[in-house]
Amino acid sequence: MKSLILAICLAVACGAVQAQKIFRVVQSDGTVEFTDVPPSNRPAEEIQVRPMNTTPAVAPARATSTQAAGAQGETGYSEFRITRPADDEGIRSNAGSVDVDLKLAPALRAGDKIHLILDGQSVGGGRSTAITLTDMDRGTHSIQAVVKNSDGKVVARSNSVTFTLQRTSINQPQRPRPQTN
Structure with a gap:
């Protein structure tokens, strides 16, 4: 039961982290700063973060018993x-x-x-x-x-x-x- 509650909490926390907004702030000397809290004294541009590109892992192909027997044969x-x-x-x-x-x-x-x-x-x-x-x-x-x-x-x-x-x-x-x- 504890592991189920822990899994649900982790899933909610991960979703909350991904839902955060990112802001781009240009300082007076021209340096660019990225933050998750917009400053009140400077204009900040909200950055739209694109979803991460992910590729599912591909399991290596295993030789079937007929292929292995053919190679040995x-x-x-x-x-x-x-x-x-x-x-x-x-x-x-x-x-x-x-x-x-x-x-x-x-x-x-x-x-x-x-x-x-x-x-x-x-x-x-x-x-x-x-x-x-x-x-x-x-x-x-x-x-x-x-x-x-x-x-x-x-x-x-x-x-x-x-x-x-x-x-x-x-x-x-x-x-x-x-x-x-």
């Missing part, structure tokens, strides 16, 4: 992405090995294989979602994974990830000896 996989390494990650590995982890849902179908593409070149494939690349050169690389069916057709493609492999160089020039005076 084309590839057969609802999620396929590289989870490790992260995009723009720096990896320190003097051995030159990088672990690549993939997230694939649902599980890999019979006959499908995962292929990794490193710097535009295919570097192998298999059925595991955890792959280790070895003997990589240091520097910046990009990697992407694809799922191919038994016919060799790409049925799913992951996001592309760029990472930098940092490893110690054996080609370090000898430092000059410090000179003494």
Whole structure:
């Protein structure tokens, strides 16, 4: 009951605030002032306030179950992405090995294989979602994974990830000896 009375009071108060009049007063130095109480010693012009433009919120469209099934039905996989390494990650590995982890849902179908593409070149494939690349050169690389069916057709493609492999160089020039005076 108290909340109903409170709601009615708020509705009346909001209506009263909106019904207030606004006046425009020009001061002797030329500045313009807006007020809700007209001054008695100066002329005031009543301003007609136009109603506020409002747009109702639009609810985001949700995919129907048939749309979601259609999107998954084309590839057969609802999620396929590289989870490790992260995009723009720096990896320190003097051995030159990088672990690549993939997230694939649902599980890999019979006959499908995962292929990794490193710097535009295919570097192998298999059925595991955890792959280790070895003997990589240091520097910046990009990697992407694809799922191919038994016919060799790409049925799913992951996001592309760029990472930098940092490893110690054996080609370090000898430092000059410090000179003494």
